[in-house]
Every structure is written in C-alpha cells, then in structure tokens.
Amino acid sequence: MKSRAMQDRWDVIRHVVGGNPVNLIAFVLFALICLAALLGPVLAPQDPLATNAAFALQPPSTQFWFGTDQLGRDIFSRVLVATRLDLLIAFGAVGLSCLLGSLIGAMIGYWGGFWDGATSRVVDVLMAFPLFVLAMATVAALGNTVANVIYATAVINLPFYIRLARAEVRVRRGLGYVEAARVGGSGDWRILIRFLLPNIASPLVIQASVNLGWAVLNAAGLSFLGLGVRPPTPEWGIMVAEGARFIASGEWWVAAFPGFALMVTVFTFNLTGDALRDILDPRMRT
Amino acid sequence: MTRIALRLLSAIPTLFGVVIVTFLLTRVLPGDPAVFFASNPSMSTDDIAALREQLGLDKSLIEQFWIYLVALFQGDLGNSLTTGQTVMTEIINRLPASAELTVFAFLLAIGVSLPLGLAAALRPGSLIDHLSRLISTLGVSMPTFVTGLLLIYVFYFLLGVAPEPIGRMDPFLFDPPKVTGMLTVDALIAGDMEVFRAAFTQMILPAVTMALFALAPLTRMTRAAMLGTLGSEFVRTARASGLSRRKIIFTYAFRNALLPVVTTMGMTFSYMLGANVLVERVFSWPGIGAFAMDSIINLDYAPLQGFMLVMAAIFILVNLTTDIVVTIIDPRASK
Numbered sequence: 001m002k003s004r005a006m007q008d009r010w011d012v013i014r015h016v017v018g019g020n021p022v023n024l025i026a027f028v029l030f031a032l033i034c035l036a037a038l039l040g041p042v043l044a045p046q047d048p049l050a051t052n053a054a055f056a057l058q059p060p061s062t063q064f065w066f067g068t069d070q071l072g073r074d075i076f077s078r079v080l081v082a083t084r085l086d087l088l089i090a091f092g093a094v095g096l097s098c099l100l101g102s103l104i105g106a107m108i109g110y111w112g113g114f115w116d117g118a119t120s121r122v123v124d125v126l127m128a129f130p131l132f133v134l135a136m137a138t139v140a141a142l143g144n145t146v147a148n149v150i151y152a153t154a155v156i157n158l159p160f161y162i163r164l165a166r167a168e169v170r171v172r173r174g175l176g177y178v179e180a181a182r183v184g185g186s187g188d189w190r191i192l193i194r195f196l197l198p199n200i201a202s203p204l205v206i207q208a209s210v211n212l213g214w215a216v217l218n219a220a221g222l223s224f225l226g227l228g229v230r231p232p233t234p235e236w237g238i239m240v241a242e243g244a245r246f247i248a249s250g251e252w253w254v255a256a257f258p259g260f261a262l263m264v265t266v267f268t269f270n271l272t273g274d275a276l277r278d279i280l281d282p283r284m285r286t
Numbered sequence: 287m288t289r290i291a292l293r294l295l296s297a298i299p300t301l302f303g304v305v306i307v308t309f310l311l312t313r314v315l316p317g318d319p320a321v322f323f324a325s326n327p328s329m330s331t332d333d334i335a336a337l338r339e340q341l342g343l344d345k346s347l348i349e350q351f352w353i354y355l356v357a358l359f360q361g362d363l364g365n366s367l368t369t370g371q372t373v374m375t376e377i378i379n380r381l382p383a384s385a386e387l388t389v390f391a392f393l394l395a396i397g398v399s400l401p402l403g404l405a406a407a408l409r410p411g412s413l414i415d416h417l418s419r420l421i422s423t424l425g426v427s428m429p430t431f432v433t434g435l436l437l438i439y440v441f442y443f444l445l446g447v448a449p450e451p452i453g454r455m456d457p458f459l460f461d462p463p464k465v466t467g468m469l470t471v472d473a474l475i476a477g478d479m480e481v482f483r484a485a486f487t488q489m490i491l492p493a494v495t496m497a498l499f500a501l502a503p504l505t506r507m508t509r510a511a512m513l514g515t516l517g518s519e520f521v522r523t524a525r526a527s528g529l530s531r532r533k534i535i536f537t538y539a540f541r542n543a544l545l546p547v548v549t550t551m552g553m554t555f556s557y558m559l560g561a562n563v564l565v566e567r568v569f570s571w572p573g574i575g576a577f578a579m580d581s582i583i584n585l586d587y588a589p590l591q592g593f594m595l596v597m598a599a600i601f602i603l604v605n606l607t608t609d610i611v612v613t614i615i616d617p618r619a620s621k
Contacts (some may be wrong), residue, residue: 059354125303127603129598130301130562133578137594140356140582141311217429221564224431224578244568248451250443267427 009279023278026271033265034084046074048234050082060253067253069242075253078158078234079261085235086265089146090215093153098208101161106200109169110163110192116166123159131156133219139227149228153218157211164207168200202280209276213269222264236262293609297602304598309351309497311594312587315435363595364588366581373592377574381596382467384456384566384573388558390470390489391496396551399501404540407516418505425502432560434495434568441491448491452570455485492569500554507550511543516540526611544617552608557561 037045052072060067066075108116125132138152172178173196181191220237222228229235231242236258243255345353345489357364364375392446406418441448455461462472473482515521516539524538526621564573570576574593581589 043592044621091513117462121299121303124300125307128300128304128602129307129594130556130559132557132563133594133597136578136582137308137590138312139359140590142484213427220429221431224429224564225567235427237431240429240435244435247439248443250439252439252443255435256439259429259435262429263427264433266429270423270427 002228020191022271023273026268026275027270029264030272031086033083033127033268036080037087039083040080040083046077048073048078049232050074059251067251069239069254070246073232075239075257078239079236079258082234082236082239082258083261083265085146085233086216086220086262089150089219090212090269091154092150093215093219094157094208094211096150097154097157097211098161098204101158102165102197102204104158105162105165105167106192107199108170109166110173110188110196119162119242120166122286126155126159127177132218132221135222136225136227139222140204143229144227149219149222152222154214156218157215160207160211161204162259164203165200168203169196170179172196172199205271206277209269209273212273216262216266216269291612293606298607300602301599304602305355308591308594308598309354310512312523313347313350316340324427325538328546344610354441356524358595364481366589367586368581370524370593371409373589376577376589377596379467380572380574382578383469383571383585384575385570386468386470387489387492387565387573388496391493392500392558394493394497395500395554397506398497399504401506402501403505404535406509407512408535408557410513417511418509422502422506423440425498425505428498429564430495431476431564433498434565437495438568449484449487451491451568452571454488464518492571495568496558496561496565500558503550503554504547508543508547510529511546514541515539515542532600541615545612548608548615550612552604555604556616559597559601 004070023025050073052068055068055072058068058072069075069078104119106121135152135156138155139148142148142151169192178191178195181195195207219228220240221236223235224241226238227242229238230239239258239264240255243251243253243258246252246254321398363377365372366376369376402414402418402421406412406415409415438448440452460481461487462469462476462478465472465475468487470482472559473485521534521539522540522554524534529538562573563579565571566573566575567579576598577591578590581587581593
C-alpha cells in the first residue's frame with residue numbers, strides 16, 4: 001500500500017518535472033544554490049574579508065570574476081560566501097514561523113473559544129501594518145542583530161500560517177477519522193499531533209515554499225537598510241547597499257553581482273515553490 | 287449604506303490594536319533614551335532621573351500608555367529628539383513627498399498592468415501573454431532596491447537622460463509655492479511648467495522602480511480574472527446573442543473580473559507602502575520612510591512610533607476603500 005503511494009507520487013514528480021522544463025531548471029538551480037550555501041567558504045577562491053588597497057574597485061576580469069569592491073575585496077568570493085547567511089536567515093525565519101504558526105493555528109482551530117478570538121484579533125492587528133514596516137520596527141525594537149532579523153521575518157510571516165492552520169483544522173476537526181480516534185481513546189493532544197497536524201502538513205509546506213523567496217527579499221531589504229547584518233560580514237543586501245554609492249559613478253559591478261545573486265535566488269525559490277505546489281497539491285495547479 | 291457604516295466601525299478595534307502594538311514596540315526599544323541623551327559624563331544619576339521624569343519614563347507602563355493615548359487624541363505624537371520638531375510637523379512636511387511618489391507609481395502600475403493583463407487574457411499563448419508572464423515572474427523576484435540601482439545605472443550613468451538621483455528637485459530651481467506639498471501638483475497650480483518638468487523627471491525613476499514591483503501581482507490577477515470571466519457562461523450567452531466584441535469584453539467580462547483585481551490593488555498598495563522605505567533610501571527621496579530610518583538609527587522612538595501609526599492608518603484606510611469600492615462594483619460581495 002505504502003509503496004503504491006510512493007510510486008504514484010514519483011509519477012507525479014516525473015510528470016511535473018518532465019512536462020515542464022522550467023520546473024527541472026528550477027530544481028537544478030535550487031540544488032546549486034544549496035550547494036553554494038554548504039560549500040561556499042570552501043569554494044571561494046579568495047578570502048572574502050581580505051582587503052587589498054592596490055586592487056580597489058577593479059572591474060570584472062579573469063582574476064576577479066565579479067570585480068573588486070572599494071577595499072579591494074573579491075566580490076565573487078563574497079557573493080559565494082554570503083549564500084549561507086542569506087539562506088540561513090530565510091530558512092530559519094520560514095521554518096520558525098511555519099512551526100510556531102501551524103501549532104498555534106491548529107490549537108486555536110481545534111479548541112476555539114477565548115484564545116481563538118484573542119489570537120485572531122492579534123493576527124488582524126499584525127496584518128494591519130505594512131509588513132515590511134513591521135519587520136523594520138521589530139528589528140529596531142529587539143536590537144540590531146542577525147538573530148533578530150530572523151525573528152522579525154518570522155513575525156511578519158506568522159499570520160499566514162496561523163490563519164491557514166486554523167482554517168484547515170476547523171474543517172477537519174469534526175471528520176470521521178477524528179471521531180474514530182476519539183472513540184479509540186485518544187486525547188485531544190494526541191488527536192492534534194498524531195492525526196490533524198500530519199493531515200494539514202501539505203498546504204503548510206506549500207505555503208512555506210512559496211514564502212521562502214519573499215523571506216529572502218525581506219531579510220535582504222532589512223540589511224540593505226543597515227538593520228541586522230553588519231559590515232564587513234558578506235551578505236547580499238548589505239553588499240548592494242555598499243555598492244549603491246558607486247552606481248552613479250559607473251562602478252556597477254559592486255552592487256550588481258550581489259543584487260543579481262539575490263534575484264536569481266528569489267526567482268529560483270519562487271519557481272520551486274510553484275513546482276512543489278504542483279507536486280503536493282495537483283488541484284491547485286494553475 | 288449601513289453596511290459601509292458598519293465596515294467603518296469595524297476598523298476601530300484594529301486601529302486601537304495598532305496603537306497598542308506601536309506603543310509596546312517602541313517601549314522595548316534598546317537603550318533608555320534618557321541615558322542615551324544624558325551620555326555626557328557631566329550628568330549625574332540625579333540628572334538622569336530628572337530627565338526620565340521629564341520624559342515620563344518613571345511611571346508605570348499603563349500610566350505611560352494612558353498619557354500617550356490622551357496626547358494622541360490631541361494630535362500630539364511627541365517630539366523628535368534629533369530634529370527638535372514635533373513628530374506631527376515632521377510627518378506633515380514629509381508625507382506629501384511619499385504620497386506623490388507612491389500614488390504616481392501606483393497609477394503607473396495600474397495603467398500598464400490592466401491593459402497588459404487584459405491583452406494577455408484575450409490571446410492566451412500569444413507573444414503578449416508570454417511577455418506578461420515574464421514580467422509577472424521577474425517582477426516578484428526583483429528586489430526593489432536592485433531594480434532602482436539598475437535603472438540609475440542605465441538611465442543616469444549610461445544614457446544620461448535621467449537627472450541625478452538625489453531628492454525631489456533640481457537644485458538650481460526653487461520649489462513652487464506650497465499648496466499641497468506635492469511638487470508636481472504645486473507647480474501645475476502655479477502654472478510653472480519648467481518646475482513641473484524638473485519635479486516630474488526627478489520622480490520618474492523612483493516611480494518606475496516602485497511600479498515594476500507592483501506590476502507583477504496586478505498583471506497576474508487581471509489575466510487570471512479575465513480568463514475566468516471570458517470562459518464563463520454569461521459571456522458565452524452574450525456572445526451567442528450577437529453582442530459586439532467590445533461590449534462583451536468591457537461590459538460583461540471586465541466588469542466582473544474587476545472584483546479580484548480591486549482586492550489585489552489594495553494588497554499591492556500595502557506592499558508599496560513598505561517598499562517605499564527602500565526606494566526612498568535608494569533615491570535619497572525625503573519622504574517619511576527616510577525619516578523613519580533616520581530615527582531608527584538615532585534610537586529616536588517618537589518619530590518611529592508616529593511613522594508606524596501613520597503607515598498602519600493609511601493601510602487600514604486603503605483596505606476600507608477597497609472594501610467599499612468592491613461593494614459598489616459588486617453588490618453581491620456585501621451579502
């Protein structure tokens with residue numbers, strides 16, 4: 001029975017990847033980006049922090065593929081090494097908000113009552129702020145650290161997961177298998193964790209994968225403004241901010257390459273998000 | 287009518303929640319502002335205590351909140367510790383700059399995305415359909431600050447057609463007499479075309495940057511909604527009845543497709559409010575986003591508080607307007 005289901009899923013994956021070459025490209029790019037995050041520091045040809053005044057602001061060449069910045073640091077190495085930090089922030093934030101949000105949402109959806117109403121009001125209020133502004137203020141309030149950028153990005157993602165999990169659980173809490181589990185002697189917590197959460201996992205994972213690109217954009221936006229990551233740490237948002245000064249005088253490569261890395265990553269995450277949605281939930285296919 | 291009134295009332299609890307959140311957030315800001323401003327060594331602990339008392343920081347949180355609330359009702363958002371002005375004056379001075387930019391960008395985005403989405407839906411699989419898909423995929427992946435810098439590089443540095451990306455006005459021209467605070471509008475009122483041209487060209491690049499970002503969801507939604515209504519039965523009936531193509535597309539299909547599009551517009555506008563901060567930073571635009579960033583850096587929390595309140599208030603207002611427009615477009619939505 002299990003292997004049959006596995007086989008079916010495999011077929012869907014083959015269908016989705018084979019039927020749409022874009023999906024295949026997305027998955028390959030995704031793997032490459034993850035690889036860069038894992039091996040970045042090993043692969044980087046030069047020390048991302050080593051300054052060299054003799055080679056300041058060199059345009060891209062065979063020696064410096066992406067050129068050098070105002071301190072003579074190799075931009076290619078910096079872009080490569082930054083992948084890990086940027087992905088860490090994005091995955092951390094989305095993971096945190098998905099975990100917390102689905103738990104909170106499932107609980108209030110299951111029990112309802114006072115906490116349901118109270119939490120829903122709080123979520124409404126959070127959603128009343130432009131989300132990026134809320135993230136800015138959260139980092140400012142909690143303190144200017146990388147961990148707080150993760151928390152801030154998680155906070156602005158949280159409402160989506162709470163609402164989604166709540167709605168999905170409310171639909172299912174009266175269903176046959178929940179009744180059966182209760183008759184079989186399962187307590188509320190066991191029903192919630194063993195029966196309901198696994199059943200609502202797939203829409204939550206879809207939401208998470210779709211959110212990932214957005215999380216990267218938000219985190220990079222925050223560090224572009226100077227919140228969170230501090231120089232000389234290599235990170236795409238802050239590198240774009242450092243390069244912004246040189247755009248108007250023509251040294252485009254300082255800002256362009258980290259910006260391009262950011263764009264490709266978000267683009268890939270968005271595509272994989274869509275592909276994953278196709279695989280996990282064929283009904284939502286567009 | 288009563289529906290609209292009820293909807294207006296329902297915004298009040300949210301607004302109150304927003305006030306609580308902004309209050310709490312800014313109270314946990316790092317660094318006691320009194321200590322921050324008393325950082326010169328000549329100040330004794332007594333002086334710091336006096337300053338705390340003056341700023342009301344020695345009272346309990348509830349008391350502080352009450353004082354804050356009362357002041358808020360009198361339109362007093364506190365003082366900016368760095369500029370010495372009241373936050374209200376600062377925001378009133380800077381809001382027109384942000385509003386002018388955001389509204390212009392929003393109109394630009396609507397002006398491009400609606401025809402594009404419409405054309406894409408009318409000819410699925412055509413070149414224009416692929417173009418619209420490309421734009422809507424790229425648009426959501428492009429960080430606004432990167433797009434802005436790219437545009438500066440191409441149009442200011444390479445082609446030299448755009449003015450220097452700093453501020454709202456050519457430094458050699460005088461601002462038009464202030465009426466609305468929006469330079470282009472004021473220049474038109476004064477009838478000064480040279481100033482209008484200067485202010486307008488200054489605004490094009492930042493506005494295009496923001497519009498590109500808003501284009502994606504709007505185009506995507508217009509296309510999807512149009513495809514939906516074009517395939518529906520009432521359009522088939524209209525077609526079978528021999529109505530003109532124009533009437534079918536605009537009166538039947540487009541009007542019915544407008545509902546989700548308007549909802550998306552509201553959402554997009556809120557994202558633009560957030561993106562505003564980034565765009566203002568890239569183009570040194572002296573709006574409220576730049577103001578908020580300055581106050582964050584200076585640990586000046588009253589302006590940040592004011593900024594968040596204004597942003598949330600605008601956002602709630604936009605949502606209200608969206609809802610009301612939706613009820614007007616489609617009376618079924620209010621049931």
